[in-house]
Amino acid sequence: MSTIFEPWKLGRIELANRVVMAPMTRNRADVAGVLPDSAATYYAQRAGAGLIITEGTQPSAAAQGYPGTPGLHTDDQEKAWARVADAVHATGGRIFCQLMHTGRISHESLIPADARVVAPSAVRARLDVARADGVMVPAPEPVPLDEAGIRQVIEDFAAAAARAARAGLDGVELHAANGYLLHQFLSPGTNLRTDRWGGSPEGRARFVVEVTAAVAERIGADRVGVRISPGGQFNDMADKGNEDTYMALADALAPLRPAYLHTLRRRSSPLHTELRRRWPTTYLLNTGYLGGSELADVAPLVGEEADLVSVGRLFISNPDLVRRWRENLPRAAWDESTFFTPGDAGYVDYPAHSAVADPEQGSDA
Numbered sequence: 001m002s003t004i005f006e007p008w009k010l011g012r013i014e015l016a017n018r019v020v021m022a023p024m025t026r027n028r029a030d031v032a033g034v035l036p037d038s039a040a041t042y043y044a045q046r047a048g049a050g051l052i053i054t055e056g057t058q059p060s061a062a063a064q065g066y067p068g069t070p071g072l073h074t075d076d077q078e079k080a081w082a083r084v085a086d087a088v089h090a091t092g093g094r095i096f097c098q099l100m101h102t103g104r105i106s107h108e109s110l111i112p113a114d115a116r117v118v119a120p121s122a123v124r125a126r127l128d129v130a131r132a133d134g135v136m137v138p139a140p141e142p143v144p145l146d147e148a149g150i151r152q153v154i155e156d157f158a159a160a161a162a163r164a165a166r167a168g169l170d171g172v173e174l175h176a177a178n179g180y181l182l183h184q185f186l187s188p189g190t191n192l193r194t195d196r197w198g199g200s201p202e203g204r205a206r207f208v209v210e211v212t213a214a215v216a217e218r219i220g221a222d223r224v225g226v227r228i229s230p231g232g233q234f235n236d237m238a239d240k241g242n243e244d245t246y247m248a249l250a251d252a253l254a255p256l257r258p259a260y261l262h263t264l265r266r267r268s269s270p271l272h273t274e275l276r277r278r279w280p281t282t283y284l285l286n287t288g289y290l291g292g293s294e295l296a297d298v299a300p301l302v303g304e305e306a307d308l309v310s311v312g313r314l315f316i317s318n319p320d321l322v323r324r325w326r327e328n329l330p331r332a333a334w335d336e337s338t339f340f341t342p343g344d345a346g347y348v349d350y351p352a353h354s355a356v357a358d359p360e361q362g363s364d365a
């Protein structure tokens with residue numbers, strides 16, 4: 001039980017404990033993709049996590065897939081992230097920025113007029129996506145990326161990572177999970193390509209490997225993590241039976257020695273055991289939606305099954321979650337209705353435990 005509260009060396013940084021705040025989109029940025037000042041407060045409140053992984057952040061204007069997600073491709077966006085990094089570091093925390101290109105999960109109204117909704121292949125997601133005005137409409141048929149387009153996306157990720165480093169963020173996480181662009185390349189249901197970026201496990205893994213290599217070259221491999229969701233069905237993915245691609249991916253990434261691999265896991269399986277066994281650096285596990293993420297669920301995983309565990313929603317409603325776990329203080333429930341709404345409600349107004357009236361002490365008053 002106590003290992004989870006012990007420090008861990010992640011690349012060049014020291015984490016105070018093994019609990020990671022999972023990446024969570026909160027849709028509070030303005031139309032220019034700039035985070036509000038309250039974002040610095042929000043993340044600093046949660047700096048008791050060993051590591052914070054930020055909300056998904058677009059590396060280019062063309063990579064956006066939801067209204068209100070932040071970017072990291074303009075100077076104003078970078079300045080806002082620098083304020084976040086400073087606030088988290090001032091509180092003793094560590095923070096990686098998740099870089100997310102949503103690929104086919106997007107809408108023309110969210111991206112520049114000369115951009116297209118892109119994917120590895122022209123396979124439409126059978127779901128509704130948000131327009132810039134928030135109205136839900138059927139997902140468009142994406143345009144397959146050509147080679148120049150692929151090179152541009154890789155360069156956009158590397159440039160955003162350079163901005164992240166310049167803003168003082170400790171590193172970046174590449175979002176190759178949950179049905180977004182990098183995952184779309186990994187999965188045979190969305191990647192029908194017959195060129196070098198498809199057609200075989202190695203081919204489907206190539207784009208993620210090339211993005212990782214380009215980002216590692218720009219900021220150092222020990223500042224790059226990769227998030228995957230093998231078998232995941234979110235966003236109309238058909239990723240079941242795709243184990244060979246994930247093994248090919250892990251084998252191709254391993255020599256680069258990224259800071260970590262971050263896996264969403266439904267249940268233990270031979271693939272997960274093998275990924276953990278083969279992965280040469282830090283292994284980070286998220287069992288949340290799937291297996292629960294209370295202390296009793298995740299603490300036993302630290303050691304044998306993972307080096308670090310990530311927790312999402314509990315961190316929304318318990319900014320001081322690690323202290324509450326350590327001291328066995330009660331946990332507050334989250335309010336789903338404010339997950340994605342603009343403004344401070346449900347964002348920076350969940351108090352730390354010390355600020356909550358303690359019923360036992362209160363009885364004397």
Ligand SMILES: Cc1cc2nc3c(=O)[nH]c(=O)nc-3n(C[C@H](O)[C@H](O)[C@H](O)COP(=O)(O)O)c2cc1C
Binds near residue numbers: 024264
């Ligand atoms: C509000 C919300 C936003 C999320 N946004 C992201 C995201 O931007 N990137 C990502 O990789 N996962 C995202 N997720 C998934 C979480 O990282 C995590 O895997 C999930 O919440 C399960 O963990 P939990 O049960 O501890 O919350 C999001 C989840 C929630 C609840």
